[in-house]
Amino acid sequence: MVEFFDMGGYGFYIWISYGIFAVMLGYNYFAPLSRHKKLIQTLSLFYNRQ
Amino acid sequence: MGDSYRIIFIHAPSAWMSMFTYVVMAVAGATGLIWRIKLGHAVARACAPLGAVFTFCALVTGALWGKPTWGTYWIWDARLTSELVLLFLYFGYMALISAIEDKRTASRAAALLAVVGLVNIPIIHYSVEWWNTLHQGSTVTRLARPAMDIEMLIPLLIMFAAINFYFIASLFNRVRCELLDQERQTQWVKNLVHKHQMNGQAHG
Numbered sequence: 001m002v003e004f005f006d007m008g009g010y011g012f013y014i015w016i017s018y019g020i021f022a023v024m025l026g027y028n029y030f031a032p033l034s035r036h037k038k039l040i041q042t043l044s045l046f047y048n049r050q
Numbered sequence: 051m052g053d054s055y056r057i058i059f060i061h062a063p064s065a066w067m068s069m070f071t072y073v074v075m076a077v078a079g080a081t082g083l084i085w086r087i088k089l090g091h092a093v094a095r096a097c098a099p100l101g102a103v104f105t106f107c108a109l110v111t112g113a114l115w116g117k118p119t120w121g122t123y124w125i126w127d128a129r130l131t132s133e134l135v136l137l138f139l140y141f142g143y144m145a146l147i148s149a150i151e152d153k154r155t156a157s158r159a160a161a162l163l164a165v166v167g168l169v170n171i172p173i174i175h176y177s178v179e180w181w182n183t184l185h186q187g188s189t190v191t192r193l194a195r196p197a198m199d200i201e202m203l204i205p206l207l208i209m210f211a212a213i214n215f216y217f218i219a220s221l222f223n224r225v226r227c228e229l230l231d232q233e234r235q236t237q238w239v240k241n242l243v244h245k246h247q248m249n250g251q252a253h254g
Contacts, residue, residue: 007053007056008052008053009052009053009118010052010053010054010056010118011053013054013057013114013115013117013118014053014054014056014057014114016114017057017060017061017110017111017114017115018060020107020110020111021060021064021107021111024103024106024107025103025107025216027103028099028100028103028220029216029219029220029223032220032223032224032226032227033223035227036223036226036227036230039227039230039231040230040243040246040247043230043234043239043243044243044244044246044247046234047240047243047244
C-alpha cells in the first residue's frame, strides 16, 4: 500500500500531477453546465422584460 | 527514469490536445471570418477556455515531470517557452472577447488573433528538432517506429483516445452555451427557454 503511494520516490510529483489533471478536467466539464443553468434564468428574465 | 514515467500518460495527451484545440479554434474562427458563419465563431469561443485548460495541464504536469528527471521545474527552452506562448494566446483570445462589447466585432477580432497565432503550432511541434532542448523528441507521433515499449504505448494510446472524446463532449457543452447566448433574439431560443421554465415550474 505504502509502495503504491510512494511510486519509487516519485509519488509526490505523480499524485500532484494526476490531482491537478483531475481537478482541471472536472472543473472544465462542470463549469459550462452551471453556466447553462444561469443562462436560462438570465434569458427568461430578458424575455419577460421585453 | 523510474516511476516518474507515469506522468507521461497525462502529460503527452494534454500537450497534444493543447495544440489540437488551437487548430480547431483557428479553423473555426477562420470559417466565421471568411464565410461569416456564426457557428464558427461560437465554436472558436468555446475552444479557448478548453485549450487553456489543456495547455495549463501540459505545463504543470511537465514541470512536475521535469523536477525529478531534469532537476528543475522550469527552464526557458524552445519547447517550454513556445507552449507558454500558446497559453498566453488562449488568454489573449479570451481577453479580447470580453474586452469588446459587441460580440460580433469581438469574435472577428479574436478570430484574426487566433489565425495569426497559428504560426506558433508548428514552432511548438518542431521545437525539439530545430533547437537543442532538454525536452525529448516525439516518441509516439513519428511514423517510422514508435520508440516505446508496447506495454507503455497501449495505455498511452487509450489516454489519447479518451481525452479526444472528453474534448468533444466538453466542446458540445460549451458551444451550447455560446449558441444560446448568441442567438438570444431567435424564436427557437425563446421557445427553448420557455420550455425550460415550464419544466422548472413542474418540478419545483
